[in-house]
Amino acid sequence: xxxxxxxxxxxxxxxxxxxxxxxxxxxxxxxxxxxxxxxxxxxxxxxxxxxxxxxxxxxxxxxxxxxxxxxxxxxxxxxxxxxxxxxxxxxxxxxxxxxxxxxxxxxxxxxxxxxxxxxxxxxxxxxxxxxxxxxxxxxxxxxxxxxxxxxxxxxxxxxxxxxxxxxxxxxxxxxxxxxxxxxxxxxxxxxxxxxxxxxxxxxxxxxxxxxxxxxxxxxxxxxxxxxxxxxxxxxxxxxxxxxx
Amino acid sequence: xxxxxxxxxxxxxxxxxxxxxxxxxxxxxxxxxxxxxxxxxxxxxxxxxxxxxxxxxxxxxxxxxxxxxxxxxxxxxxxxxxxxxxxxxxxxxxxxxxxxxxxxxxxxxxxxxxxxxxxxxxxxxxxxxxxxxxxxxxxxxxxxxxxxxxxxxxxxxxxxxxxxxxxxxxxxxxxxxxxxxxxxxxxxxxxxxxxxxxxxxxxxxxxxxxxxxxxxxxxxxxxxxxxxxxx
Numbered sequence: 184x185x186x187x188x189x190x191x192x193x194x195x196x197x198x199x200x201x202x203x204x205x206x207x208x209x210x211x212x213x214x215x216x217x218x219x220x221x222x223x224x225x226x227x228x229x230x231x232x233x234x235x236x237x238x239x240x241x242x243x244x245x246x247x248x249x250x251x252x253x254x255x256x257x258x259x260x261x262x263x264x265x266x267x268x269x270x271x272x273x274x275x276x277x278x279x280x281x282x283x284x285x286x287x288x289x290x291x292x293x294x295x296x297x298x299x300x301x302x303x304x305x306x307x308x309x310x311x312x313x314x315x316x317x318x319x320x321x322x323x324x325x326x327x328x329x330x331x332x333x334x335x336x337x338x339x340x341x342x343x344x345x346x347x348x349x350x351x352x353x354x355x356x357x358x359x360x361x362x363x364x365x366x367x368x369x370x371x372x373x374x375x376x377x378x379x380x381x382x383x384x385x386x387x388x389x390x391x392x393x394x395x396x397x398x399x400x401x402x403x404x405x406x407x408x409x410x411x412x413x414x415x416x417x418x419x420x421x422x423x424x425x426x427x
Numbered sequence: 428x429x430x431x432x433x434x435x436x437x438x439x440x441x442x443x444x445x446x447x448x449x450x451x452x453x454x455x456x457x458x459x460x461x462x463x464x465x466x467x468x469x470x471x472x473x474x475x476x477x478x479x480x481x482x483x484x485x486x487x488x489x490x491x492x493x494x495x496x497x498x499x500x501x502x503x504x505x506x507x508x509x510x511x512x513x514x515x516x517x518x519x520x521x522x523x524x525x526x527x528x529x530x531x532x533x534x535x536x537x538x539x540x541x542x543x544x545x546x547x548x549x550x551x552x553x554x555x556x557x558x559x560x561x562x563x564x565x566x567x568x569x570x571x572x573x574x575x576x577x578x579x580x581x582x583x584x585x586x587x588x589x590x591x592x593x594x595x596x597x598x599x600x601x602x603x604x605x606x607x608x609x610x611x612x613x614x615x616x617x618x619x620x621x622x623x624x625x626x627x628x629x630x631x632x633x634x635x636x637x638x639x640x641x642x643x644x645x646x647x648x649x650x651x652x653x654x655x656x657x658x
Contacts, residue, residue, distance in 0.1 A: 399521060412509065416525040419484030423513075423520040 187212045187248030189239055190259040191312055191362040193284045196252055198315065209313060212242040212251070215336065219245045221407075227269050233384040234336035234407045236262045243270055243277070250278045258284035258363035260386060284362050290317060292358040295350035297321035301330060302341040304350055308358045309334050328426040330354075331371060331400070332380035332391060337408045340380070343417050345426055351377065353387070371398055376424035378403055378417055430640040431464040431478065432486070433471035435508040436535065437610065440464070441637045448634060466640045470508060481640055484523050488513045490639030491606065494631060501602045504635065505595065505611040507535040512599055526598055533591050534611050536563030540570065540587070544580055551588070551616045552581050558590035566590060585616065592620035603627065608635040 186200055187210045215221065215238050224232070224240035243251065255264040267279060294307050299321060311317055324347045331352035335341070351371050356362045368390075371377055377398060381391040383406030395402035401420040405413055421427060432439040438456045440449045453471065456462070467478035468486040491502040491513060498518045504511040510533065514522040541548050558573070560566040566587050574583045599605055604627040611617050612630040622628050 401523065412525055415482050416484060416523065419482045419488070419525075420523055422482065422485055423488055423523060 184208055184250065185210065185246065185248040186250045186252065187243060187246060188252040188312070189213050189263060190254045191284055191357055191360060192252040192254050192280075193282055194286050194288070194315065194360065196280065196282055197313055200250070200252065201313070201315075206313075210242065210246050210248060211309065211312065212239045212246070212248075213334070214238070214242075214309065216242055216245070227273065231384050233262060233382045235333070235382055235385070236266055238336065239263070240266060240269065243274065247274070248277060250280065252280050252282065254282050254284045254362070256283040256363070257365070262385075286361055286363075288360070290358070290360045291320075292350070292355045293320045293323065295355045295358055296323045296326070298324040298346050300341075300346050301344040301348045301350070302338055305334055305338060305341055305354065308350070308354055312357070326372075326375055328421055328424070329371060329375050329377035329400075330380065331377050331394065333382060333385070333387065335380060335405065335409075336382060337405065340405065340409045340414075340417070343414060344378075344421065348426075349375070352379075369394070371400075373398070376400065376421065376426050378420065380405070382406070428466070429464045430637050431467040431469070431472070431475055432634070432636040432640070433467055433469035433474060434506050434610070435470045436538070437507075437633075438469075438471065439633060439637055441634070441640075443641070448637070450633070468636050468640060470506075483636065484511055484513060484525060486636040486639030487511050487608070488515075488520055488523065488639065489642040490635040490637070491515075491608075491631070493638050493642060494635065495606060500604065500606060501599055502606040502608060502631070502635070503595065503599045504609040505534055505607065506609045507538070510595065510598055514600070524598070533563045533595065534609070536566060537588060537591070537611070537614065537617070540567065540584065544584070546581075546584060548617075549615045551584050553616065553619050554582055554585045554589070556582055556586040556589065557593060558586045559593075560587070560590040561594060563591065588616050589620045592617055592624065596621065596624040605629070606631055609633060 184204050186204055186208055189212050213235055219241050221234060221237040221241045223244050224237045228237060253267060294304050326347055326349040327345050328348040329351050330344060330348055333353045353368055356364050356367050377400040379391040379395040379400050379402050381388040381404050383404050388404055392402045403413060428443040430441045436453055438451045462475050464475040464478040466481055467475040468481045468483050472480055487504050499516050501514045510526045512524040558566060558569040560569055570583045570587045574580055605625045606629050608631045610633060
């Protein structure tokens with residue numbers, strides 16, 4: 184049975200479906216798949232739709248999961264809630280388990296605070312959504328910089344940061360398996376140079392811009408792939424704030 | 428040593444030994460096969476394949492700091508394609524921004540439309556009329572829409588530049604004092620509109636990024652023909 188999921192489904196739901204499926208049956212629909220163009224979704228979505236939501240619909244159309252675990256509400260974003268009627272219409276045989284993740288158990292966020300390269304941190308966090316007993320607990324390092332936000336559509340942005348960059352925002356909530364926890368999403372330490380990232384057309388832009396203004400960070404909005412100027416803006420910020 | 432600020436439309440080349448600055452249009456530069464430089468910054472820096480690349484915002488920050496003696500100041504560089512902002516507080520770098528999509532093409536739009544109507548920017552009337560615009564290209568749409576009604580071409584051009592000036596000021600965070608650099612810092616009508624918004628406006632001309640390249644403590648350099656990232 185092919186199971187697709189988005190965001191971070193509740194612990195109980197993952198446990199239930201893991202008992203009746205094997206690991207290779209699971210597909211993270213948020214993640215771009217090689218050979219699947221997000222533009223497949225443009226027949227159904229407006230141009231001003233965030234790349235992650237476009238990717239989810241393109242993956243659903245191409246992978247054709249039999250079950251989709253679909254968190255909506257504060258643990259994901261309203262766009263997911265609005266995407267579900269479209270999936271129901273174009274793929275009426277898919278079983279959609281609409282849910283809200285209100286899990287309160289903190290799993291911790293050691294990867295976010297480790298010395299691993301930022302790209303590796305994100306790969307580990309996004310690949311560990313289904314892992315209910317994370318055994319990897321790397322050592323904490325003092326941060327030189329921070330990255331706040333959701334996992335970007337284009338991971339190449341992460342290569343610009345030094346290894347001792349801490350992860351904040353929704354990605355930290357993701358590692359902690361509490362994606363609805365607003366206080367954790369809002370947390371950033373004072374004085375640390377932080378890039379506040381948001382995918383273009385995502386509601387989290389409001390939060391990213393406000394936090395960047397409050398903490399003298401750099402607000403960055405990227406639609407799809409990162410362009411040369413955005414890359415240069417981030418590099419300049421990190422250099423001028425002595426993060427390298 | 429040859430220092431180059433290779434902007435979108437104009438290339439500034441400074442020879443440190445001759446203490447000589449040369450400004451070429453991109454078309455003039457492309458006709459010249461002597462594309463040599465020691466350090467290069469700017470949108471077209473990749474044309475100088477042997478040069479060491481310096482990030483544009485870093486060049487702007489270093490150049491501004493070497494010219495401006497204030498401890499707290501904001502500098503905005505407006506080129507053809509984009510706007511770059513750097514803010515210092517207590518003599519330390521505080522903030523940077525780079526507007527390349529919305530709000531972009533301001534300098535290019537003004538040059539294009541002036542040439543199209545064969546107008547001298549210094550002779551455009553100064554009106555209070557202003558278009559509410561967020562980028563050069565959307566500004567052109569509003570301009571043509573308005574001149575098809577009752578607005579004259581000169582009034583429309585002035586309103587367009589006034590709107591672009593307002594957008595620029597907002598992008599800079601509405602400061603009371605602002606240093607301007609880049610091609611538009613020498614445009615009289617643009618400056619006139621900016622002066623209505625900013626209490627103290629100082630133009631530093633077109634060579635602030637070149638000043639930044641003179642700073643010997645350059646970090647984060649990469650050779651332009653390298654395919655690796657900045658790190």
